Amino acid sequence: MHDPFAEPTDTRQTILGAAYRALCEHGYADITISRIGEEFDKSPSLVYHHYDGKDDLLLDLLEFLLDGFEESVSEGAFELSARERIDAYVAAMTDPDGLDDEHAPDGPFLTAMVELRAQAASDDAYRDHFDRSDRVFHAFLEQALREAAAERDPDGSGAPPAEPIDPAEAAATLQTVATGGMVRWVTTTDREWVGRSQAGVQRYVELALSGIDPTA
Secondary structure, eight states: OOOTTSSOOSHHHHHHHHHHHHHHHHHHHHOOHHHHHTTSSSOTHHHHHHOSSHHHHHHHHHHHHHHHHHHHHHTTOOOSOHHHHHHHHHHHHHOGGGOOOTTSOOHHHHHHHHHHHHHTTTOHHHHHHHHHHHHHHHHHHHHHHHHHHHHHSTTSOSOOOSSOOOHHHHHHHHHHHHHHHHHHHHHOSOOHHHHHHHHHHHHHHHHHHHHOOTTO
């Protein structure tokens, strides 16, 4: 995965970059401020000057990454069609090692995200972050579904769907399936389920798109 902090512009990004690399290398349980400090040439005491501890730092890292994703969505920075964005999201969450895209999450990053998400079970600060993260990705998926449905009928001349499907419902379904796939990928070694699951999701997406009215 491309390092989003390869060219930091300030001290915050330098520290966040060190935390990002240490997290992907060591995982949540084994990451320490000392190991974060090893990722840059300055004293680890600099971290304590800006953050109360590793969780304070990791939460800021999560927020920075989510802010960047949200900004990319709002600016329409993606070079993919709406349907390609949906497919890429599902693939990234269920088989990161199968993607040939330097900007897509890789296995270590996905593992770190599962470990951090697990902290939300007992830590309200992490729960608040993942509540926000889920809202952001839900909005991303819902918009992509609406656009993908419109791509199938660009002039709006098609007949209304016989069985309408709410794009918000479809987005919630995809997000829940993908999140489960992410956890399964990280916590098992068997990969036989990946292709079958992705094929099932593709069939669901086709069904959903046929039922989404792009003019609604």
